[in-house]
Amino acid sequence: MSTRAGIVVTGTEVLTGRVADRNGPWLAEQLRTHGVDVAHTVVVGDRRADLLAALEFLAGTGVDLVLTSGGLGPTADDLTAEVVAQFQGRPMVLDEALEAHITAIVERLLAGRGVHWDPDATAAGTRKQALVPDGATVLAPVGTAPGLVVPVAAGRSGPPMLVLPGPPRELQAMWPAAVADPVVVAALARRRELRQATLRLWGTPEAEIAATLRSLDALITPLEITTCLRDGELEIVTRYGPDAQPAYDEFAATIAAAYPATLFSADGRQIDEVVAETLLARGLTIATAESCTAGLLAGRLADRPGSSAYLLGGLVTYANEAKTELAGVPADLIARVGAVSAEVAAAMADGARARLRTDVGVGITGIAGPGGGSADKPVGLVHLCASTASASLARRVVIPGSRADVRRRTTEIALHLIRELLG
Amino acid sequence: MSTRAGIVVTGTEVLTGRVADRNGPWLAEQLRTHGVDVAHTVVVGDRRADLLAALEFLAGTGVDLVLTSGGLGPTADDLTAEVVAQFQGRPMVLDEALEAHITAIVERLLAGRGVHWDPDATAAGTRKQALVPDGATVLAPVGTAPGLVVPVAAGRSGPPMLVLPGPPRELQAMWPAAVADPVVVAALARRRELRQATLRLWGTPEAEIAATLRSLDALITPLEITTCLRDGELEIVTRYGPDAQPAYDEFAATIAAAYPATLFSADGRQIDEVVAETLLARGLTIATAESCTAGLLAGRLADRPGSSAYLLGGLVTYANEAKTELAGVPADLIARVGAVSAEVAAAMADGARARLRTDVGVGITGIAGPGGGSADKPVGLVHLCASTASASLARRVVIPGSRADVRRRTTEIALHLIRELLG
Numbered sequence: 001m002s003t004r005a006g007i008v009v010t011g012t013e014v015l016t017g018r019v020a021d022r023n024g025p026w027l028a029e030q031l032r033t034h035g036v037d038v039a040h041t042v043v044v045g046d047r048r049a050d051l052l053a054a055l056e057f058l059a060g061t062g063v064d065l066v067l068t069s070g071g072l073g074p075t076a077d078d079l080t081a082e083v084v085a086q087f088q089g090r091p092m093v094l095d096e097a098l099e100a101h102i103t104a105i106v107e108r109l110l111a112g113r114g115v116h117w118d119p120d121a122t123a124a125g126t127r128k129q130a131l132v133p134d135g136a137t138v139l140a141p142v143g144t145a146p147g148l149v150v151p152v153a154a155g156r157s158g159p160p161m162l163v164l165p166g167p168p169r170e171l172q173a174m175w176p177a178a179v180a181d182p183v184v185v186a187a188l189a190r191r192r193e194l195r196q197a198t199l200r201l202w203g204t205p206e207a208e209i210a211a212t213l214r215s216l217d218a219l220i221t222p223l224e225i226t227t228c229l230r231d232g233e234l235e236i237v238t239r240y241g242p243d244a245q246p247a248y249d250e251f252a253a254t255i256a257a258a259y260p261a262t263l264f265s266a267d268g269r270q271i272d273e274v275v276a277e278t279l280l281a282r283g284l285t286i287a288t289a290e291s292c293t294a295g296l297l298a299g300r301l302a303d304r305p306g307s308s309a310y311l312l313g314g315l316v317t318y319a320n321e322a323k324t325e326l327a328g329v330p331a332d333l334i335a336r337v338g339a340v341s342a343e344v345a346a347a348m349a350d351g352a353r354a355r356l357r358t359d360v361g362v363g364i365t366g367i368a369g370p371g372g373g374s375a376d377k378p379v380g381l382v383h384l385c386a387s388t389a390s391a392s393l394a395r396r397v398v399i400p401g402s403r404a405d406v407r408r409r410t411t412e413i414a415l416h417l418i419r420e421l422l423g
Numbered sequence: 424m425s426t427r428a429g430i431v432v433t434g435t436e437v438l439t440g441r442v443a444d445r446n447g448p449w450l451a452e453q454l455r456t457h458g459v460d461v462a463h464t465v466v467v468g469d470r471r472a473d474l475l476a477a478l479e480f481l482a483g484t485g486v487d488l489v490l491t492s493g494g495l496g497p498t499a500d501d502l503t504a505e506v507v508a509q510f511q512g513r514p515m516v517l518d519e520a521l522e523a524h525i526t527a528i529v530e531r532l533l534a535g536r537g538v539h540w541d542p543d544a545t546a547a548g549t550r551k552q553a554l555v556p557d558g559a560t561v562l563a564p565v566g567t568a569p570g571l572v573v574p575v576a577a578g579r580s581g582p583p584m585l586v587l588p589g590p591p592r593e594l595q596a597m598w599p600a601a602v603a604d605p606v607v608v609a610a611l612a613r614r615r616e617l618r619q620a621t622l623r624l625w626g627t628p629e630a631e632i633a634a635t636l637r638s639l640d641a642l643i644t645p646l647e648i649t650t651c652l653r654d655g656e657l658e659i660v661t662r663y664g665p666d667a668q669p670a671y672d673e674f675a676a677t678i679a680a681a682y683p684a685t686l687f688s689a690d691g692r693q694i695d696e697v698v699a700e701t702l703l704a705r706g707l708t709i710a711t712a713e714s715c716t717a718g719l720l721a722g723r724l725a726d727r728p729g730s731s732a733y734l735l736g737g738l739v740t741y742a743n744e745a746k747t748e749l750a751g752v753p754a755d756l757i758a759r760v761g762a763v764s765a766e767v768a769a770a771m772a773d774g775a776r777a778r779l780r781t782d783v784g785v786g787i788t789g790i791a792g793p794g795g796g797s798a799d800k801p802v803g804l805v806h807l808c809a810s811t812a813s814a815s816l817a818r819r820v821v822i823p824g825s826r827a828d829v830r831r832r833t834t835e836i837a838l839h840l841i842r843e844l845l846g
Contacts, residue, residue, distance in 0.1 A: 017448020025440020
C-alpha cells in the first residue's frame with residue numbers, strides 16, 4: 001500500500017478557467033518524486049461550504065496528507081486558512097510576530113513599486129493574513145502569505161493539511177520547507193519508491209498501441225500504463241514499483257521493436273528537448289520564418305535556458321510584403337502560387353537560413369482560420385519546410401479544430417520536422 | 424437555490440500535469456452561461472476506484488448533473504463509460520449500429536493518414552468504444568468516441584451523468600447535442616440566470632482593493648466577488664442574480680471612480696482584446712522586435728482572427744547580430760550600452776517600425792535567466808519600448824520568478840505598454 005495524498009486547488013478564477021491551474025500538476029509531480037501517489041485534485045471556488053466539502057471528500061478517501069493551494073490573500077474571499085482550521089477543529093489565533101513580519105514585507109513591496117497606498121487599509125489585510133489555526137506550524141512567507149501545516153486537533157482523527165499559497169512562484173519556493181516539516185515527514189513516512197517512465201511516439205494510431213497492449217497482457221500486469229494522444233503525439237506513461245523494473249524493461253523493449261520508425265523518445269524527453277539536444281550536440285544554429293504561427297515556434301525554441309547557442313533569431317512574416325522584404329520570398333512567386341504553398345514555405349525556410357546565416361531554417365505558412373479558407377486551400381491547411389544547405393523536408397497538413405488548435409499543432413509538427421530532417 | 428453541476432476530468436496525464444486540463448474550465452464557463460453553477464471539478468487518474476470515489480463525492484454534494492470528460496478511448500485504461508455504468512446501476516451492452524459507425528470512422532481516418540494499420544487490432548478497440556450503458560443515450564462521435572447521457576437506473580436516486588470525450592475539440596463539438604438531450608434539459612430545468620461581470624486593473628495592489636471592498640460591505644452583500652492578481656493584472660469578477668444588477672452597477676461605478684488611472688477594462692475585455700480593438704479602431708499597424716520573449720508577443724498579437732489587419736510582422740532578434748542585421752540596431756550602440764538597455768529597446772522598437780513600415784513598433788530586450796545575470800543587470804531585468812513616429816513609452820522592470828515567468832510576464836507588460844502609448 002503506497003502513501004497517498006489529495007490536493008485541493010482553490011479559486012473561482014481557476015474553477016472557471018480564467019487562470020489555468022499550475023499548482024495541482026506541479027504538486028502531483030513533486031509528490032510522485034517523493035514516492036507519494038495523488039488520487040484526486042479537486043478544484044473548488046472561493047466558497048466556504050464547497051471548500052469544506054472538498055476537504056471532507058479527500059480526508060474521507062483515506063489519504064495520508066491533504067494539500068491546498070490558494071485562498072491565503074488579504075481579501076475576504078480568501079478563506080482557506082479559516083476553513084482548514086474549522087475542519088481540523090482548531091480556532092484561529094493572531095500570530096503577532098507573523099503580523100509584524102508581513103507588515104514589513106508589504107511596506108517594502110509597496111514602497112518599491114512607487115504606488116500610492118493607504119497604511120490603515122493594508123493593515124487590515126495584513127492582520128487577516130496573520131490569523132492562523134492554533135497549533136499550526138507557520139511556513140515563512142515568500143510573497144506576503146504564510147504557508148501552514150495544520151494537524152488535526154487532539155482527540156480527532158484525519159490527515160494533516162498542508163496549506164500553501166496560490167501564486168506558483170510562492171508555492172514552489174515554499175515547497176522545500178513544507179516537505180521538511182516534521183508533521184509532513186511523519187505523514188509521508190510509509191512512502192515507497194514509485195518509478196515513472198515515458199515513451200513517446202509520433203504518427204502511430206492509438207488503436208494500434210491498444211492492440212499491442214492487449215497482446216502483452218501478462219507482461220504488463222504489474223505495470224500501470226496510461227496512453228494519451230495529443231497533437232499527433234502518443235505518450236505511453238508507465239508507473240511501477242522497483243520490483244517491476246524487469247517487466248518494464250521488457251515492455252519498453254517490445255514497444256521499441258514494434259514501433260522503430262515512430263518511437264522518438266524512450267527516456268521521457270519531450271520533442272522540444274530532443275530538438276534542442278540534437279542542435280546542441282551537432283553544433284547547429286537555427287532560424288525561423290513564420291506566418292500563421294507568428295512567432296510561436298521561435299518562442300518555443302527559446303524556452304530552454306541556453307537556447308541562444310542554437311536559436312539566432314526569426315522572422316514573423318505575417319503580411320505578404322514581410323515575406324518578401326524579410327525572408328526574401330519573390331513577390332512574383334507569391335502572386336503565382338499563393339502565400340500558402342509548398343514553394344513559399346520552402347523559400348521562407350531558405351530565406352530565414354540565409355538572412356540569419358544559420359545551418360537550419362524553418363518556414364511555416366498556413367491558414368489558421370476561422371476565415372480565409374477556400375475549396376482549394378481550406379482552413380487548417382499548413383505548408384511547412386525545414387531545410388539545411390544540403391537537404392530539406394517539406395510537409396503539407398490539414399489540421400482540424402480552432403485557430404488556436406491549428407497554430408499550436410503546427411508548432412508541434414514543425415518541431416518533429418526539424419527532428420526528422422536532422423535525424 | 425440555483426442549479427448546480429459537478430465535473431470530473433479523467434486522465435492520469437491531466438492529474439500529473441503532462442497535459443493541461445482545458446475541459447473543466449470550458450465546461451464550467453458553458454454551464455455558467457446556461458445559468459448552472461459549478462462547485463467542484465475533480466481531476467482523477469485512470470483508476471477504477473478513484474473514479475468511482477469522485478462520482479460518489481459529486482453525486483453526494485447534491486448536484487443536478489455530473490459531467491465527465493475523457494476516458495472513452497480504445498485502450499484498457501479508458502474506463503469512464505464502464506465506471507459510470509456501474510455507478511448508475513446499468514450493465515454495459517454492445518451497440519452494434521454504433522460499432523459499425525465507429526468502424527467506418529476509424530477506417531476513413533487511418534486511410535487518410537496513409538499509415539500502416541491492422542484491421543483486427545483496431546476492431547477490438549472499436550468494439551470496446553461501442554460498449555455503452557444499457558438505457559443510455561448515445562451522442563454521435565465527433566472523433567471516434569461517442570458521448571453518453573446516463574440516467575440513474577430505475578429504483579435508485581441520483582443525478583444523471585453526461586459522459587464526454589477528452590479531446591477538447593471533440594468535447595466542444597459535441598456540446599450542442601449534449602445540452603439539447605431531454606435528460607440533460609430536465610436535470611437543468613431549475614436553472615436561473617447567473618450574471619458575471621469582470622473589472623480589470625493594472626498596477627493597483629490587491630491590499631488596496633481589499634480595503635475598498637471592506638468599506639463597501641453593505642453594498643456588496645448580494646454580490647459574489649472574487650479577486651485575482653496575476654502577472655500584475657488585478658481581476659475582479661462578480662457573479663450575481665438579475666435582482667442584484669443595481670447593486671453591481673453601483674459597485675462598478677464606485678471602483679471606476681476610485682481607480683480611474685488603473686481600471687483598463689470595465690466590460691470583461693482582456694488586455695489582448697483592448698489592444699487589438701484600439702489598433703483596429705484607429706487603423707494602426709504594428710510590428711515587434713523581440714529578444715528574450717523571442718516571438719511570444721508577436722504570437723499573442725496574432726491570436727485573434729483577423730489580426731493580419733494590424734500585425735504585419737515581427738523580428739526575433741535573439742543574437743546581437745540579428746538585432747543589428749534585422750532591426751538595424753547599431754552594433755556600436757550594443758557594444759557601448761549592452762544588449763539589455765533602454766537604448767537598445769528603443770532602437771529595436773524603431774527598427775521594427777521602420778523595417779515593417781508600421782505605425783507602432785515594440786522592442787523587448789531582457790535577461791530571462793536562469794543564467795546571464797550580473798549585479799548591474801540581474802536576471803529578470805527587461806527593457807521594453809513602444810513607439811510611433813511621434814511618441815514613445817519605455818519601461819524598465821525586474822521580474823521575479825522562473826525563465827517562463829519572466830517571458831510570460833514581459834509579454835503582458837508589453838501589451839499594457841502598447842495600450843498606454845495609444846491611450
